Amino acid sequence: MPRIRRLEIQNFRSIQSLNWAPSAGVNCLIGPGDSGKSTILDAIDLCLGARRTSALGDMDFFAMNVDVPITICVTLGELPASLMDIDVYGEFLRGFNPVIGLVEDEPGVGIETVITLRLQVAADLEPTWSLFSVRAEQQRLERTLPWKERSALVPARIGSFASSNLSWSRSSVLNRITDERVELGAELARAARQARANFGNQAAAHLSQTLEVVRQTANSLGVPVGAMPQALLDAHSVSIGDGAIALHGETGIPLRSLGTGSSRLLVAGLQRAAAGTAPIALVDEVEHGLEPHRLMRFLDSLGAKEAAAPPLQVFLTTHSPVALRELSGSQLFVVRSMGGHHVVKLAGTSNEVQSTLRADPEAFLARSAIVCEGASEVGFARGLDQAWSHAGARSFLALGGSYVNAGGGSPDNSFARGTALLNLGYRVLVFVDADKPCAPGVPEAFVAAGGQVLTWRPGLTLEDEMFRYLPDAALDALLMKAEELAGVDLMNDHIRTRSQGQRALADIRAERQRGAYQVATRELLGAASRIRNNGWFKSLTTYQEVAKDVVWPMLDQAEPGFKAVTDQLWAFTSAA
16 A cells, blocks of 8 residues: 655745655654654645645745745655556656655656655645646646545544544544445434434423414414424434444443543554555654553554564654654654754664663753763763752753763763764763773764763863862762762772772871871772772762762862863753
């Protein structure tokens, strides 16, 4: 059955222009608010929907400029034989090259034969649907699809009111599951007549006085109403069509009364069952009304795990990290707007994209991302952001920011993840320690591509910097926090290990009682606090507390080089 091979939109709502070749399976559109995701779904629905008119107005034109018409072109592949009839559609058949994702105006060897349906709306707001090819337009040939063919192309819209598909109304998915057709016209008409009569019999006893007044008044005025007027249901108001036949449960309760999530889940399953005759589905905000486990099942029913042979071509939008975790990077498309000109970028299946999807899917739903070497940097950045927001600034999260944990190891991992996000149009800062060297040219290439880098002085880590360059009072608080979390025995072991048995925690405390911490002591504490896999503060939550409760209150007293790094972090988060 037909699949959309290319979508072109011009001057429709927030989209001045868009040209995109979607995948044959799940196409999950993500991006910041007002980036045009829902507009793309609406454009497909308007162009392929079996309608003779539309409720478009001036607000639907880009920048409300009605002098430039709305144009939506949908190019369809996997055509049925009826649409490949050369005698009927020969001048409108075109070719699609799947390798480069472009449409050629004529069919050719080795490329798929396709057909383009175009919707145009000019200033008069009258929509016109027609087939399009360049050569047909040059020859001034015009042709539209027959209503039967258009009806077969209608996409299923699984929205907030999915229950409309639980009756045999026009375009309902129930009409597409099998070849059975409701042939109950006479019975429905009889049911309407019976309802009118039954109501009249019941109403006469309650409205007898009113009916008598009407009879007397009509007779006195010479208005013919017969021996006695009746109170019947209006024949124009009681019209029972196919839409009156609805699904009911065993107890007779209409399935329309199911909750939003249940009705959407059922309709998605029915859409899967009807894939042979209704292969295109549109789902705006796929998570709406669904708990995480039901959302996962919903995506399964749409074929999210069947990338090799997708049963449906699905266009969906989401703001749910749960949905992103269930999808592959090959099903994820980032919508970007650049002054009205839109691009849709495939996230891809690189290790960097897939690992970020699994660990920190929120990053793909944000505008900006801070890619951190490990949990320590994530906690430190989040803690300072909380402190700044408590002081009156807007939070990085509120500004559309997100954090990505690269999981430690080589700093090259952080730059690889940052580059993957940067290439998809995100604003990215990589935050790493400076104790391990990067591969030659990696940070420079990242910066040249538009990324930002935040790191400490050469050879130093976050722990080194805190213990070396925060004031003595901050070190007192850090040692108290470490004792609370790690315990005196572990701290002593680490201090002895790093000092080759020359120092102990008691010595350091005695030194502090005599005055300030010495430079050598500060360096020792920094090294002792970060022994691999057993550090004093090695957790996101702990570092969040350290940054908010210890570092932030002492920032103005910190050594200028340390504060310069936090100032750079502030500059990035506050400009998100």
